[in-house]
Ligand code: ADP
């Protein structure tokens with residue numbers, strides 16, 4: 176028997192399979208989808224078995240497969256197929272596609288032979304008579320006797336005893352070792368639920384037919400009880416003895432959702448996210464491989480879990496950026512999920528309070544089934560949202576906190592209620608705006624905020640290259656009041672401490688959550704009211720449910736609005752609605768204060784009125800005018816090189832190539848410098864392709880990609896449906 180093995184080798188050019196002989200001792204165990212070690216040149220390297228065959232016609236002498244890496248692990252047919260789709264969609268190599276689908280404990284090069292965790296017991300290995308004889312024979316071996324006596328009732332953990340004596344007993348064959356594999360995560364305390372779904376929730380569950388492929392958009396305001404809908408759907412699926420995958424955007428969110436799932440489903444759940452240790456991930460993966468769970472809850476890569484007999488996939492907060500991987504392979508988990516659902520003929524449920532424009536457009540066109548939950552559960556009301564004009568505050572020397580926010584924060588403290596403050600410092604390049612009139616530099620051709628480049632002292636458009644020199648005075652009001660702003664969460668914490676010395680403040684951002692379990696810890700402490708104010712980046716905006724929070728403050732709404740990207744309006748709308756949704760989730764009425772230098776901004780007005788549809792229509796107008804998604808699809812092509820001139824030359828070649836090959840219906844923009852022009856001394860140029868229908872695009876891109884395969888001076892990076900351009 177022979178196996179075709181896909182080789183894991185770094186060079187892009189070796190993305191093909193080689194035939195190996197299957198040695199006799201592996202014949203019965205080897206399967207398609209297994210990972211093996213094979214000789215390659217003078218080395219031994221990893222590969223996947225992608226085909227097994229009886230006949231090999233070439234006369235060329237074959238080498239044998241060395242060994243199987245982990246017999247526990249096989250990529251099943253569905254995943255082998257999904258891997259092909261992944262490769263097609265992202266133009267990545269075959270081997271990268273299959274690697275992407277595996278948890279790192281399964282793909283590391285120097286793989287530990289075994290991640291399994293065992294409990295090690297000892298138990299008696301002789302009958303009682305012989306044990307007694309031994310004890311009688313050696314009356315001075317008191318320690319040995321103690322151990323033997325303790326084991327008379329049955330086995331006991333080896334670690335309970337001094338290993339010196341245990342080893343001696345082992346040597347004499349009086350005791351033996353029993354190893355029992357355990358899972359690091361074990362939740363066997365289910366809590367019975369007694370939630371009666373309300374009418375909207377029931378209606379949502381009923382509208383989803385479990386027996387056919389369909390994408391459903393569940394549009395429910397924050398606090399409308401979407402999680403209960405998911406749980407009910409999954410219960411129905413499990414009752415039919417089928418399985419479910421539920422995706423959540425990030426770990427900070429996972430904590431509460433996962434706990435809810437553990438409460439309801441106990442050990443029937445495997446979880447999967449980057450916050451787990453390698454060992455935990457290995458265990459969770461095994462649970463799935465061994466068909467011990469019906470439900471997987473996890474972040475983006477959980478879409479690749481080898482769960483069999485899939486009955487539903489649910490994607491919570493479907494608008495989240497985290498579902499798109501922003502490094503190679505640049506896949507969208509929603510796209511992958513849709514593929515799996517289609518093959519299995521089962522529903523895909525996309526849930527959100529603020530659906531992505533793409534999803535909403537499809538729902539309105541009837542491509543997706545649209546399900547609405549417009550009300551909060553029970554008596555909870557949506558919070559009252561108001562805008563504070565920071566232009567007047569700055570004149571009162573309130574650079575960070577407006578008077579009204581200060582006042583509201585301190586009254587919350589007095590009443591023993593909690594507050595959340597959002598400051599999203601995701602934009603790195605500084606925005607220049609006028610502190611007097613609020614003017615921000617925008618591109619006349621792209622309707623996008625320009626970015627200040629300190630080194631060259633100019634202000635640039637990242638789309639079309641339009642550039643102006645930064646002057647001394649504001650072009651609008653002619654005051655000498657241009658400023659760059661940049662306030663981060665760390666500084667905010669300091670300032671808040673000064674403002675409210677008695678408040679107990681906790682910060683949640685990338686810096687404070689590096690350690691394992693830090694997210695959960697912060698959330699738990701805040702929930703237990705060990706703190707009065709939680710401040711942080713967008714991490715705090717989603718999913719969290721704290722009944723005592725009655726005030727949410729957004730320190731600088733402009734920070735997200737001014738990010739130079741066509742999606743910044745959409746991101747702002749969803750971020751602010753989400754964070755506003757943290758307030759007033761119980762009987763206590765919630766209130767939201769949004770501070771901005773741009774109080775007339777239409778997106779902010781829509782947030783205040785809680786009017787998604789208004790925002791949707793307004794933003795769709797912008798997208799249409801500027802030919803952006805969902806009216807057009809985008810592909811971004813980046814050319815990167817350490818050699819500035821070469822990159823510039825190659826990117827022009829790429830443009831000519833595309834112009835020649837693509838149809839006239841395609842809009843090609845650029846080349847321009849990429850958003851971040853230089854990273855690690857590598858210069859990056861970018862071309863954007865906009866298209867509605869271009870059937871040959873992927874094959875043309877694949878050819879183009881192939882042209883750079885062997886070029887080690889210049890790299891090409893193709894991103895279909897990029898998050899940012
Ligand atoms: P969403 O995800 O839509 O923002 P959640 O699922 O977090 O909303 O639900 C909001 C709150 O309402 C939660 O505390 C949840 O336990 C509660 N809840 C949901 N459905 C019901 C119900 N039918 N009856 C009572 N409480 C509910």
Ligand code: ZN
Pocket residue numbers: 618619620621622636637638639640641
């Ligand atoms: Zn422009």
